Amino acid sequence: MAIMIAVLAGTTGYAKEEAGPGADLKAGNAASVNGVSIYVSKRTKTLSLKQNGILIGEYPVSIGASSSDGNKKVEGDMRTPSGQFYVCTRNDKSVAYLALGLSYPGVEDAKRGFEEGIITQEQRDQIINANLTGQQPPWETALGGAIEIHGCRVPDGTTHGCVAVDNTVMDVLWSYCNLGVPVTIGP
Template sequence: MKMRKSIVALLVLSMIIGLMSFSVYAATVRKVTTSNYTPQQTEPATRIYVSKTSKELTLIADNKVIGKWPCSLGEFSANGTKQKQGDRTTPNGDYYICVRNDKSAYHLSLGLSYPDKAAADRGFEQGIITQEEKDAIYTAIDKKVCPPWNTALGGAIMIHGNYQKGVPTAGCVAVSNDVMDIIWPYGQLGIKVSVGP
């Protein structure tokens, strides 16, 4: 009988120690909140970078460079970013592909989401576009669709084929037809395209 009481006492003591340990653990876990946790940021699986300085387009997929190729840009792209329709300048910025055209006059083409919100803000402040046009651009960008291309800011900026060395575009990014064939399957709607130095 004494042995049985000793075993019961040990079991009860073990349960008490276990509950106390769990309480300490639970209190520690409660202190960890999402407000002090920052998830690791990763780059999108597929993206395109256009360097205006080197006139080169780089395609990246699964964090590996698929290729780098020469490209033509707008005639006056070295002067900065696109300001308005007809200025023959390729815009600087981060865009996404908003349209794919396999019946393009330039072999194949991928449309960029220009004008973006920054261009809309600048255009409105300078009196180039109306409040309604600015709002329409904002709405399109928020919905991840093509913004209006018919404002005074210009639009229909494409990555397309028919590259000719030394021949500038009206503002698009031109690569060879062979390169466009490589880019085409990667150039799905929504992928990031950065245009910069």
């Protein structure tokens, strides 16, 4: 129903074809997020998709199994990170149906990781640079990475840290989300 309203209101903003796997913001997609934003609430386990401030839909999600223990700190802690991210990859060959990769670890994660001795200065600088230039940050550091919004949600299930939605919801997200779409994950 929400999609039909959006179509009738002329507010749809389907993702460009060139925003496929491996594409990046320098490929011309930086300004083309079509007013789309995503908010994930870890408390209510919901994802809200908006375009130009209009709610397109709100959907149930599964999150990291240990997310109630706090924010993501390191690889393997089974927590979904909180913070401000952006879609940095689109993977149509994901083992979890379709996947939108998020820009975790972010700048603050990199600073914390370096201060706590979790990552090196070089890794910190690479993560910060990637975030400042709208690229995919390194995902193979001790902070973890490859945090995605993906399909294959199991009702009442959990993930290793990703945000999982039903495949039908992933189809909707896929059609709206270019690279660069802002994603906020809240408590």
